[in-house]
Amino acid sequence: MRTRGAIAVVAAQVLLYVGAAGCSTEAQMRSGSALVTHVSAVTQGDPEPTAPRARLGLAEGWGPTADELDEAATLVGDLTLTQLAGQVLVADWSGTRPPVEMVRDLHLGGVIWFSGNITSADQVRRANRALRRADDRPWPLLVGVDQEGGLVERAGGVVTGLPSFMTGGAARRPDLTRAATAATGRELRGLGFTANFAPVADVTVGAADPTIGTRAASSDPALVAEQVLAAARGYADAGLVSTLKHFPGHGSVREDSHVTLPVQPRSLAQLQGRDLVPFRDAVAAGSSSVMVGHLDVRAVDPGVPASLSRDVVTGLLRTDLGFDGLVVTDSLAMTAVTRSYGPARAAVRALRAGADVLLMPADPVVARNGIVAAVRRGDLTRRRLEQAAARQVALLMHHRDARGAPPGSARPQALAWSRAAVTVLSRTCQGRLVGRRVQPVGDRDVVAAFTAAARSAGLRVGPRGTRVALLRSASRSVRADVAVAVGAPWVLAGSSARHLVATYGTTPGAMRALVEVLLGRRPAPGRVPVEVADVPARGC
Known part of the structure; x- marks a missing residue:
């Protein structure tokens, strides 16, 4: 506990500082405020001034120490x-x-x-x-x-x-x-x-x-x-x-x-x-x-x-x-x-x-x-x-100062994520869903991405193949053997295609995961995470 004499000395220092400076600058105002805060702590018997974080009402528990x-x-x-x-x-x-x-x-x-x-x-x-x-x-x-x-x-x-x-x-x-x-x-x-x-x-x-x-x-x-x-x-x-x-x-x-x-x-x-x-x-x-x-x-x-x-x-x-x-x-x-x-x-x-x-x-x-x-x-x-x-x-x-693995390509992790997500919403959950040749239709960029993945897997691409519709938006007029929602899965609502698939993306990893499922080389473990009207299943 400080003595009254010590308190008076500190208070006098504050008054002299404020009187001499006139609080004419922002820095002086901040310093004067800090002295006043210290005097307040002294008069209340606190052993130390308030921690900087407490002065601003900052609490822990969300990251910073x-x-x-x-x-x-x-x-x-x-x-x-x-x-x-x-x-x-x-x-x-x-x-x-x-x-x-x-x-x-x-x-x-x-x-x-x-x-x-x-x-x-x-x-x-x-x-x-x-x-x-x-x-x-x-x-x-x-x-x-x-x-x-x-x-x-x-x-x-x-x-x-x-x-x-x-x-x-x-x-x-x-x-x-x-x-x-x-x-x-x-x-x-x-x-x-x-x-x-x-x-x-x-x-x-x-x-x-x-x-x-x-x-x-x-x-x-x-x-x-x-x-x-x-x-x-x-x-x-x-x-x-x-x-x-x-x-x-x-x-x-x-x-x-x-x-x-x-x-x-x-x-x-x-x-x-x-x-x-x-x-x-x-x-x-x-x-x-x-x-x-x-x-x-x-x-x-x-x-x-x-x-x-x-x-x-x-x-x-x-x-x-x-x-x-x-x-x-x-x-x-x-x-x-x-x-x-x-x-x-x-x-x-x-x-x-x-x-x-x-x-x-x-x-x-x-x-x-x-x-x-x-x-x-x-x-x-x-x-x-x-x-x-x-x-x-x-x-x-x-x-x-975070330490972790050095930067590298995220492709393996992106592929694993897509493989776990690809979803078959029709009743056929096993085996090959396409023939030896496929004919993709839809947005030009998506068709190009799918074609690259199909050819890389040894699948032929061209006319008179299994028709695969790659859908960004709903389109009941598109005739296809396989309808694939490459974005929102609800675009499959009302589709007459025999097989319904959702990939949730058009990345190389998503297209590769799709082709693997179409060829029956990998299962489709995903389940559609939203309601899709008129579909027979949420996933396999």
């Missing part, structure tokens, strides 16, 4: 207000030259790559090296990409492509899911990426779901939860930050948030029983990061995008589900946000809601300046900004 959280809190506490405002932004850019100046000038927390930024693996590797050297901050830059597999593969030209995430739901082999995502994560890590905005934790409703579809593992919440946890652990094995999306669930709405603000009409009880299950289980298992979607959740905060809603982010995700980790917004350049909110207002609203990383603001300069202005006028606290930045920095540092 206590030491990493303390270090991150200390580091961001030394940033200027404008640097802090930039640190919570992750921006996109145009062209193929790395946006080094943008990162340095705005002190961006990170950048996100798209296919238009990529020309080759060497170009990506060199660009990410340049981005890491953009400034001298002692923590990694968030260098992210959307590499889910299937329809969403922004780095598909430079890393091994995975089939859609529904492959995991069909295979029901979390060990294979973890192996596939770990292998892909190592490829991404080898190119200089530090984050992948995957996996999808949405529960699809099936054919009525226009946005998620096969990006989801299943329409069964428990199965989705199992696969999401396996995928997230695989990315973590590779030392990559992953992000579960799109909270509180995009798979059960009928509109696309890229073009409008979708309405989620379900009651809170309905959400808790279905859409929230994968997120709830992932949070309980210690998952590190969650992306919040732009959904009008009528049961929680009507008319407000979930990403900008304090009732959703702080109330539903953090308080009700107990999530202490990193919250990322979906792209703030999407119409669901931009039709009602400008870049500055959206950024401030997201931070006030409880988000930590603001992804793709429509204008990062305006967003950064809007955050600074909000803090200066008292609409947003510096503590909330430091808290957001510290979570991001701590998680990046946590993965920075």
Whole structure:
């Protein structure tokens, strides 16, 4: 216990410091605040000042250690207000030259790559090296990409492509899911990426779901939860930050948030029983990061995008589900946000809601300046900004020193995943399903991929062979002996083909697994993880 005399001395030091400096600079204000905090601790009889992580309300249990959280809190506490405002932004850019100046000038927390930024693996590797050297901050830059597999593969030209995430739901082999995502994560890590905005934790409703579809593992919440946890652990094995999306669930709405603000009409009880299950289980298992979607959740905060809603982010995700980790917004350049909110207002609203990383603001300069202005006028606290930045920095540092297998091709793991998922929905589950010659029909690119796999297996391709329809969409007019859903399995509904097969992807591995089943060389162990009308079986 300190004496009253010692307390008076420390208090006098605070008064002298504040009086002499006039709190005229941001650094002086921070130092003065630290002294006041220390005096408060002394007067209450605390033996030591509060730990940096506790000062920002940061808790363990989602990845970073206590030491990493303390270090991150200390580091961001030394940033200027404008640097802090930039640190919570992750921006996109145009062209193929790395946006080094943008990162340095705005002190961006990170950048996100798209296919238009990529020309080759060497170009990506060199660009990410340049981005890491953009400034001298002692923590990694968030260098992210959307590499889910299937329809969403922004780095598909430079890393091994995975089939859609529904492959995991069909295979029901979390060990294979973890192996596939770990292998892909190592490829991404080898190119200089530090984050992948995957996996999808949405529960699809099936054919009525226009946005998620096969990006989801299943329409069964428990199965989705199992696969999401396996995928997230695989990315973590590779030392990559992953992000579960799109909270509180995009798979059960009928509109696309890229073009409008979708309405989620379900009651809170309905959400808790279905859409929230994968997120709830992932949070309980210690998952590190969650992306919040732009959904009008009528049961929680009507008319407000979930990403900008304090009732959703702080109330539903953090308080009700107990999530202490990193919250990322979906792209703030999407119409669901931009039709009602400008870049500055959206950024401030997201931070006030409880988000930590603001992804793709429509204008990062305006967003950064809007955050600074909000803090200066008292609409947003510096503590909330430091808290957001510290979570991001701590998680990046946590993965920075990850050790694992060196980068290599993910092809073997992708093939094993597809082999476990390929599904025969008709009654013939054994033996050869095609003759010595096949005639594939459908999308030109898919036909080319199938043809390569068929010829590699010794199967002849040409007219007057067994007709194999490779379907991306439903088409009852296509006459075929074998109908293959290469994407969503519900396109097989109403097909008159003798044999019905689902592959959940068009990757070389998926096509090879298909050909092996058609030739009777391997079984089809998968089970379709969604409802498909008018089919005789869910799998063999």
